[in-house]
Amino acid sequence: MIPAAFDYARPSSLGDAVEALTDAGEDAKVLAGGQSLLPLLRLRLAYPTVLIDLGRVPELQGIADEGDHIRIGAMATHDDVVRSPLVNAACPLIALATATVADPAVRHRGTFGGALAHADPAGDLPAVALALDCVFLTRSASEGREIPAAEFFVDYLETAMDPGEILVAVKVPKLGAGWGYHYEKFHRTAQSWATVGVAAAVHRDDGTIQDVKVALTNMGSTPVRAGAVETAVRGLDPHDATSLAAACDQADQGTSPPADLHAQPDYRRHLARVLTRRAIRRAADLEPG
Amino acid sequence: MTEQLTREPATGEVGRARRRKEDARLITGRTQWTDNIHLPGMLHVAFLRSPMAHAKILRVDTSAARGLPGVVAVYSGEDFAAEQGSLPCAWPVSDDCVIPEHPPMAVSRVRYPGEAVACVVATDRYRAADALEAIEVDYEPLPAVLDMTGALTDAAPKVHESGNKAFTWKFAGGDIDAALQDAPVVVERTYVQQRLIPSAMEPRAVVATTDGDSFTLYSATQIPHILRVMAALTTGIPEHKLRVIAPDVGGGFGSKLQVTAEEILALLITRRLGRPVKWTESRSEGNLTVHHGRDQLQRITVAADRDGRLRGLKVDLLADMGAYLMLVTPGVPVLGAFMYNAIYKMDAYDFTCTGVFTTKMPTDAYRGAGRPEATFAIERIMDELAAELGLDPLDLRRRNWIAHEEFPYTTIAGLTYDSGNYEAATAKAMELFGYEELRAEQAARREAGDPVQLGIGVSTYTEMCGLAPSRVLGALAYSAGGWEHASVRMLPTGAVEVVTGTSPHGQGHVTSWSQIVADALGVPFEAVTVLHGDTAVSHKGMDTYGSRSLVVGGVAVLRACEKVKEKARRLAAHMLEAAAEDIEFDAGSFRVKGTSAAKSIQELAFAAFAAHNLPDGFEPRLDADATFDPENFSYPHGTHLCAVEVDTETGMSKIRSYVAVDDVGNVVNPLIVEGQVHGGLAQGIAQALYEEAVYDGEGNLLTTTMADYLLPTALDLPDFITDRTETPATTNPLGVKGVGEAGTIASTPAVVNAIVDALRPYGVTDVRMPCTPERVWRAIHGSSS
Known part of the structure; x- marks a missing residue:
């Protein structure tokens, strides 16, 4: 090699x-x-x-509080992110998911921005960035751009960035009080990629789910926002297992999961439904059920 | 039965959990792996490998590569055709066994993906790799041969001119027709032993060098002695002009029990160029071309009475040889033949194995070599029979196993098990496991329809170790014997130098042999050094595989110690002016009985060196050689119990607890035994849950990286609960049985039995290995992929 x-x-x-x-x-x-x-x-x-x-470019380093969002420099390592009090306080879903990436050696070398710019749909962070509506700050010779996550991931290993463009940082919106989070990663060994992963953020109020954000890992050529589930889950009582399960049965809508050695598409679709239900329940602070 | 040598009263070394002498050096990196060897003027070799499973080679054009910077030579198979010989197969198991020519570098045809078709020799590894891309090869694709059953049909494309059948090997004990006829219960199953890729931590590496006349081959090998013989025969280098060195070797698991194309080609290249050459494989290259393991299709039938008593067992095996027969390829399933009957008594046993050629990497020995496959099939079908009869699986085993008082017992497969205590191991395992409590929990979960079901898996295994009695190997058509050799030399200063014919590559022989010598000669553990792995130092040996090293090689060390002691006794008698029979030995001191007149073994060592006052005819130095050839195998056994939680919604299986109670006879070093058991369990569990070499429909290997070929780490495995019973072997003076493969052999069926047990309420009777979440989920939901 x-x-x-x-x-x-x-x-x-x-x-x-x-x-x-x-x-x-x-x-x-x-x-x-x-x-x-x-x-x-x-x-x-x-x-x-x-x-x-990019290891010596100072503008790409650091994690900063910028009011309604935090700014994670593209060259912050996974380990920086996992240990950041700021990330853990303001955007814990990022820390939860990052802690599941590979192993400690990889997390000390691998970077937040690198993992996102690589745009591997089997990676954990693209789905998280999509669920949280992150914004990608880029720079080229001619301009700086802000690209919303929903537009950033274009295809398998392909982003909206031009060849001359560098990812500088990612803005992660603070969701504020009342939100719960979970990243449900299903993988065959501790160090393998997610067969399917589900990133979920749930806002509970008055016993019902007021708002929810869900995105899926490894269910297509890009991370996939589970829009149908989000619509169906809003207003539900998370304790109402039957209704929640029915809502989550739409998790695979609009996905085109890959076939590989670890899973066929129909099994991935099934996993997406089960894991979405579990992720939402965990994010709502309930047993996975 | 072997003569019993008396063990002197232990000074406490044997049986002690000594930390390994090897470890400080290994852990701090002061090691000499083959890839660490740098010789003046050394060149680097890179191999161009076939991207096709099966093809004719029409043209290999190396001209562009030859002109690239740093390139010293480029060779294709044509260049070596006249001198490269054929890679050896030392185990033609039957009269009909077909051993096809196996050129180290393909000349006119490739028969598996990864087969070497050309190589670059360059001044560094980078230039060698770059130049590979400038070699042009034209192939005419031929159809891949992938499925064993299909390969045996008349219409199948042929891997070799002679066809796709390598051999048929049969064994029959008792009257199988009578046993099967009118049997009240007959259970028939087919099990798939998936193909595995041995994944030693150190990849293969070779350095070859010559001074123009003689050759030295450094290799990450388990078998420097066997390799020397085979490489001499293959290359025509006279054996006495070839030295083979296995420096530090980082694991093998059978994969380095081989004479590889790369070893032979490195010698040929150094012979041509007169310069040292090195090759180190990458992990992906290794996944393609390290010999693979397992890959058998097992049709197994068991017949029993209603009370569970076994009447007969019939096994019809297809074993995938891959494209060629390598060193012991055909012998692997044949070794397994003696293990299907396991610990059970029965009236009849019938075994047929057909070796099949396919266009895949050849298979060969992999930790357990035939015995894990056999143990899996019998232990799986015992659980199926128990379910059929409505018996607890342990109860069924109890009704059939050889009772403790029946030893020695000659099995239906013709082996004589010298000792064992299946009752004791099972009782201990059940207690540690909490068997009854877990069965109660299982019932409660079933009752409640819990989405997470609990399964309990049983494996009461035995194995044949200590390879091997040379006469038996001869009767099985193996080309060599199974003895082992040791030299023990007292140095003038009283230190002890041991030379062993075993070739450790992680097993800790330096430590264990030191413990044996310390007790036998009454010298400090620290005063013993052990040399190995170099044919110029260790001039006789049969190397390390098949859990043989302690059982054969360790006994040779003990016997050499006994000879040294007798020589010392004679010298002591001479110096103390007493009769030899009046000299008693205790803790390193030779004393005239009933007096205080004594000589220490260290004093005697110096006296034997100075040689000023020796008895007539006494040869200077206290040293001796011994060779031990066992007259029987050894038979470790044990009971493993595994509890698995299966998430029926996702199909994920999680091992909740695992109890291994092994009986490996007397134990020299409990820490090393524990380490062997842990590693073995991990490897056996890996076959059950994770590992599988997958070829696609065109015959390309898909699992070329560790992202695709999954190996578990400590994060994926439970805390193992291990314990032992100790029933000494009666066939060797140490009473040892071997432990290198026990964990691997026992654990695979224990895990799969647990998964199937969890899913019985869903009508599941089998899940193909590895039991991936997807396979388990499909088994529950009745769909197949």
């Missing part, structure tokens, strides 16, 4: 990084934590001519 030869650049500012990326053209790849890119290089499934290492 030897990668083909490539050039390596390590810019020390965002401006230099964007310039280097523009100069290098289409065959350049941005290197963040390398946890997805390096295996592709080693398997010779990718042949970039230049790797632009």
Whole structure:
């Protein structure tokens, strides 16, 4: 497992990084934590001519409180995110899901922004970002953009970013009081990708579910927002198991789950329904049921 | 039965949970893995491997690759055709066994994906890998042969000219027709032993070097001694001009019990270029081309009386050889043949195995080698028979197993089990497990329709270890014997140097052998060193596999110690002016009975070295060689109990508790035994729940990375509850039975039995391994994928 030869650049500012990326053209790849890119290089499934290492770009670092949202720098590692008091207080769903990513070694190298920009629908964070309506801040040589999560994930391993664009940070809205969260990850071993995952945030008031946000991992070529479930669940009493189960039976609507060694599509659809029910119940602070 | 050597009163080393002498060095990285070896002027080899399962090679064009920077040579199979010989198969199990030519590098045809078709030799690994992409190969695809049953039909495309049948091997004990005829209960099942990929922590690696006349081969191998013989025969390098070294080796599990194409080709390349060469495989390369394990289709029929007494057992096996027969490929299912009857008494047993060629990586020994497959099938069908009869599965076993007082017992398969106590192991396991309480909980969950059902799995296994009596191996058509050799040398300063013919690669022989020697010679544990794994140092040996090292090699060490002691006694008698029979030995001291006149073994070692005052005819130095050839196998056994919770909504199975009570005879080092059991359990559970090598319809291997080929880690496994009963083997003087494979053999059926037990209320009678959540879910819901 030897990668083909490539050039390596390590810019020390965002401006230099964007310039280097523009100069290098289409065959350049941005290197963040390398946890997805390096295996592709080693398997010779990718042949970039230049790797632009973002590890020394200060503008991409850090996690900050910006009032109604927190801003997570693209190069914050998974471990930074899991340990961040700010993330745990304001957006605990992010921390919960990130803690399930791979293993400690990967979480110390892998980055929040890298995992999202890689846009693997089997990754845990894309569904979480979609459920929480995160906003992606990007920079190219000519402009900075804000891309809503609903528009960011375009296809398998493909985002709305242009080749010359770098992900700078992600804005995660604070949902405020009364919300509960859960990430239900179904995987065969502790270190394997989710067969199916469900990210859920539930707002309870007066004994009923006032609002709910649900998105699915590995149920299509992009993360999928479970809109039909969200509509059906609003106003339900989470203790009403029958109604909740019926609502969650719509979880696979609009999905096109993949077939692979771990699961066929019909089984993934079934899992999505069961796991969505469990995720919502857990987010509503009930036993999974 | 073997002569019983007297063990001197223990000074307490044997039986002690000594931490391993090996570990400080291994843990702190002061190791010499083959890939750590750097020789002056060394070149690096990379192999171009077939992307096709089955094809004719029409053309290999290496010209572009030859011109690339750093490239020293590029070879195709054509370049080696005249000198590369055929990779050996040492176990032609039957008269009809077909052993096809197996060129280390394919010349005109590839028969499995990953088969080497060309190689680059370059100044570094990166340039070698880059240059592979410049080699052009034209293939004419041929149909893949993937399914064993289909492969045996007349219409099937042929893997080899002779057809797809490798051999048929039969065994019959008793009158099977009589046993089956009119049997009140007959249960017939087909079980699939999925193909597994051994995943040793250290990938394979080879370094070959020459001084122009003689050759040294460093390899991550389990078998330096066997490899030397086989590599000499294959390459034509005279055996005395070939030294094989197994440096630190990071696990094997049978996968390094092989003579590989890469080892042979490294020797050929170094012979051509006169320079040292190295090859280290990547994990993905290893998944394709390390020999695979298991892959059998087992049709098994059991006939019994209404009270559960077994009448007969019939096994009809298809064993996937893959594309070629490698070192012991055909022997693996044949070894299993003796284990289907397990611990049970019966009137008749009939076994047929057909070896089948397919266009897949050859299979060969993998932890347990034939015995896990056999144990799985019998332990699974015993549970099915119990369900059929409405008996508790342990009760059914109790009605059929060999009672403690019946040992030694000659089984229907013709083996004589020397000792065992199935009653004691089972009683202990049931108590540790809380068997009755868990059965009560299971009933309550069934009653309540709990979506999480509880299943209890039983496995009362035995195995044949200590490979092996040379006469038996000869009778089974294996090309060599199963003895083991040791040298024990007292050095002038009183330290002890042991040379063993076993080749440890994680088993801790340095520690265990030190414990045996410390007790036998009355020297400190710390004063013993053990040398191994180099044919220039260890000149005789049969290496490490089949839970043989302690049972055969450890006994050879003990016997050499006994010879050293007798020599020391003679010298002590001479120096103390006493008769040898008046000298008594205790804790390292030779004393004239009833006096205080004594010589320590250290004093004697120096005196034997100085040689100033030796008895007539006494050869200087206190040292001795011994070779032990066992007259019987050893038969560890045990009872494993597993509780699994099955989430019937998702199909996820979770092991809630696992109890392993093993009887491996006397124990030299309980810590090492514990480690072997834990690792074995993990590997056996992995077959039950996680691992499977999958080829697609065109014959491409899909599981080339650990993302696709799932290995469990500690996070996925329960806390194991382990304990032992100790029924000494009577066939060797240490009373030991071997522990390397027990966990792997016992645990796979225990887990699957538990899953099926959980699902019996749903009408489920089997789940194919690995029991993935999807398979379990489909079993419950009656759909198949």
